[in-house]
Amino acid sequence: MDTLIIESSPKTPKVVFDADKGELLLEGRSIPENSLEFYIPLMEWIEAYSHEVKTDIVVQMKLEYFNTSSSKCILDFFRKLEAISNRGNNVSVNWHFEEDDEDMMEAGEDYNAIVGIPFVMVEQKEA
Amino acid sequence: MSFNLNQWFSDNVNEDTLFYYKGSVSSKRVTDILEKIEAIMDEKNFPLKERKKILNILIELVQNLYHHGEKFEIDDAFKSYGCIVFNNENGGVKIISANFIKVEKLKIFTDYIDHTNSLDADELKVLYRKVLSNRHFSEKGGGGLGIINMIRKSGNKLKYCSQRTKGENFFLVLTVKI
Numbered sequence: 001m002d003t004l005i006i007e008s009s010p011k012t013p014k015v016v017f018d019a020d021k022g023e024l025l026l027e028g029r030s031i032p033e034n035s036l037e038f039y040i041p042l043m044e045w046i047e048a049y050s051h052e053v054k055t056d057i058v059v060q061m062k063l064e065y066f067n068t069s070s071s072k073c074i075l076d077f078f079r080k081l082e083a084i085s086n087r088g089n090n091v092s093v094n095w096h097f098e099e100d101d102e103d104m105m106e107a108g109e110d111y112n113a114i115v116g117i118p119f120v121m122v123e124q125k126e127a
Numbered sequence: 128m129s130f131n132l133n134q135w136f137s138d139n140v141n142e143d144t145l146f147y148y149k150g151s152v153s154s155k156r157v158t159d160i161l162e163k164i165e166a167i168m169d170e171k172n173f174p175l176k177e178r179k180k181i182l183n184i185l186i187e188l189v190q191n192l193y194h195h196g197e198k199f200e201i202d203d204a205f206k207s208y209g210c211i212v213f214n215n216e217n218g219g220v221k222i223i224s225a226n227f228i229k230v231e232k233l234k235i236f237t238d239y240i241d242h243t244n245s246l247d248a249d250e251l252k253v254l255y256r257k258v259l260s261n262r263h264f265s266e267k268g269g270g271g272l273g274i275i276n277m278i279r280k281s282g283n284k285l286k287y288c289s290q291r292t293k294g295e296n297f298f299l300v301l302t303v304k305i
Contacts, residue, residue: 010158031161031186033154033193065179067186068273075259100176103183103280110252114260 001052004045012038013063017045022055027062030070039073046080056090057081063096063104071107078115085117096122130290130298139212139223145171146213152192153207160189164213181220181305183280185213187273188224188301196226197296222303227296228289236299237287243274244284251279281305 001019008014013028032038059081066074078093085091095108105121112119132149140147145167148160164185168178192209212223228236246254255275278285286302 010162031190033157033190065183065186067190068276069190071259071272098175098179101179102176103180106252110256110259114256 001049004042006041015042017042017049019049019052020055022053022057023060024057025060025062026074027060029064030066030074032067032070035067035069035073039070039077042077043080046077050080050084053084053089057084057092059091059093061093061095061108064098066107075111075114078111078117082116091117093117093119094122095119096124099123099125130292132298135225135290135298135300136210136212139214141214143215144212145215145220147211149208149210151207152189152196152209154193157189157193160211161185167213177305180280181222184277184303184305185211185222187277188222188303191273192224192226195228195232197228216304220305222305223300225298225300227292228299230295230297233289233297233299237289239271240274240285240287243271243278246278248279251275255279277303 003019004015004017006012006015008028011029011032013026013030016023016025018024030038081091081093093111095111097104097108105123108119108121136147136149146160146164148156150156152160161182165178165182168181173181189209189211192211193207196207196209208227210223210225214221214223243251243254255272258272258275274285281303283304286304287300289297289299292298
């Protein structure tokens, strides 16, 4: 299955979904006015991938900001991963946040409380 | 006294104003406003933690104008009309956003703000998770998540006031202190 790569823009994150390695990365800002437009291709990729998972899946969430409309899309993304996990595959999420960014840490805790896959909270020290 | 947009603007823009905008709020304009305010915060050396909190709240407010701001009733050429004022205040900042809103939407919106303002931090967390996980909300509307987010992240009540305009709308002003 082809790796999904989308470069970042001022309002959308970088995406690298590597099926062979089981590594899914979202990095940057997710603040588009129309989040569905951005997330639909990601969901379609995950849907296709869900039928051919061969490795453990590790998600790297490295978001700097996300808006309300993205928050629902991100939850839908995690729900799809939860469904994969429920079929016996190992899925985990590394939720990265910058040092002292309590809001982003809380956002990770919110998803962790809602979705039945393990989250690891990764605090990034300032350079 | 009847509502006057220019008067409202001059009442709210003062020597503590770091940025202001009034006009049409297109997707590109949203980007421009966010970039300009980020540049101002960089220039003024706002601490990272504060800068992130402000930008998080600002994204909600500006995109709220983009999605919900009614046309400026004096001139139909404006779509999604809105105002943003970013002021220094007492060691923090105050963000004021304002837009025209139809009367039938006003009460629903302000009742929701009143309810959300009445909740403590733990109750806000519970409500946020409930709305995020249970409600089906559209691309345009966040089912109230934006309001919860702003109150939760700012740690302050969301203030509002409204004034009837000459036309069919109200002019709604939201104020967030951070």
